[in-house]
Amino acid sequence: RLMDALMGVKRGVPGAALPELKQRRVKSAAATAVLEPEPEVPARSDVAADNAVPAPPFWGSRVVKGIGLKEYASWLDEDALFKGQWGLKQARGGPSYEELVESEGRPRLRGLLDKLQTENLLEAAVVHGYYPCVSKGDDLILLDDTGAELTRFSFPRQPRGRFLCLSDFFKSEESGETDVIGLQIVTVGSRIGEATAKLFASDSYRDYLELHGLSVQLAEALAEYWHARVRSELGIAGRDPHSLDGMLRTDYQGCRYSFGYPACPNLEDRAKIAELLRPERIGVHLSEEFQLHPEQSTDAIVVHHPEAGYFNAGGRR
Structure with missing residues (x-):
């Protein structure tokens, strides 16, 4: 009106x-307005400091190529794909979301996965590593094999609530103990990105959106699959749930954090990971804007602490 x-x-x-x-x-x-005094921010939160430090299978980085689709496809988050990427939803008076998943979502997904296989569009690869480290205040210091500083990450601390900071999940420098951090970069390769670009250039927008959305979610599935492998290598996979839903809810020990998110918002820190892992060995490069290319790639730091979980560094957990 x-x-x-x-x-x-x-x-x-x-x-x-x-x-x-x-x-x-x-x-x-x-x-x-009610003026409240700003709380005094402690140097460290109440995160437990007496947890055991797992032993990694090796120090430094390793490259793994030729990962088959069947190894990580089962980690695909279908809801994120169907709802978030493909926009599958119930229309008024139409079939339910669950019915649409069975009649449209999964058949289309199976067809695209077959296409990716037959046209050899996936080049899944990982570069990952383990590094000794200690925390100092809000900083996490990675060490070389002599105990000297290799690189350093500075993370934000919550200004209230539990005052959490990512560095709290690692042994402090004052403790005299050395901790371990996992780093990983995964990619499903550049061929699938080239295929989506061709669809876009030919004005095949629906096909483009479906294939592009699937490629992004496959990269996430590969990251989840590899994180599970890291937990197994560290000997902390005993608490892993038996269902994919539980895995996607992160009902396991430890957590995987990607730069750009609230607990570690500084994208420039990606350059430090790239310097250590040298992802060009799997065809991944970092742009001047600190974006990973090909787009279907993700990086992360892997924390083993039992209390590690997602939190907003700007507020409460």
């Missing part, structure tokens, strides 16, 4: 007028 009235006024329709603005009563900010 508002747009009809607006167009009527613009066209000079006799009697056309915009409706009067409704008056809103807004309480004065001065009357409602």
Whole structure:
């Protein structure tokens, strides 16, 4: 009605007028504001410091290529694909989402997975590694084999709540103990990106969106699959759930954090991971804007601490 009235006024329709603005009563900010003192931020949160440190299978980095689709396809988050990437949803009076998944989602998914296999569009590969480390305040210091500083990450700390910081999940420098951190970069390769670009250039937008969305989710599936392998190598996979839903809810020990998210928002830290892991060995490069190319790639730091989980460094967990 508002747009009809607006167009009527613009066209000079006799009697056309915009409706009067409704008056809103807004309480004065001065009357409602309650000043609270800023809490004193501690140097470390209440995260347990007596957890055991697992022994990694090796130190440094290793490359793994030729990972078959069947190894990580089972880790695909179908809801993220169907709802988030493909926009599959129930229309008013139409079939339910579950019915659409069975009639449209999964058949289309099976067809695309077969296409990826037959046309050899996937080049799944991983470069990962384990490094000794210690924490110091908000910093995490990675060490070389002599105990000297290799590189350093600085993470934000929550200003309230539990005052969590990623560095808290590692042994402090003062403890005299050395901890371990996992790093990983995974990719499904550049061929699938080239295939989606061709679809876009030919105006095949639906096919482009479906294949592009699937490629992004396959990269995430590969990252989850490899994170599970890291947990197994560290000997902390005993708490892994038996269902994929439990895995996707991160109902396991430890956590995988990617740069750009609230707990580690600094994208420039990707350059430090790239310097250590040298992802060009699997065809992945870091742009000047600190984006991974090909797009269907992800990086992460892997934390083994039992209390590690996702949190917002700007507020409460």
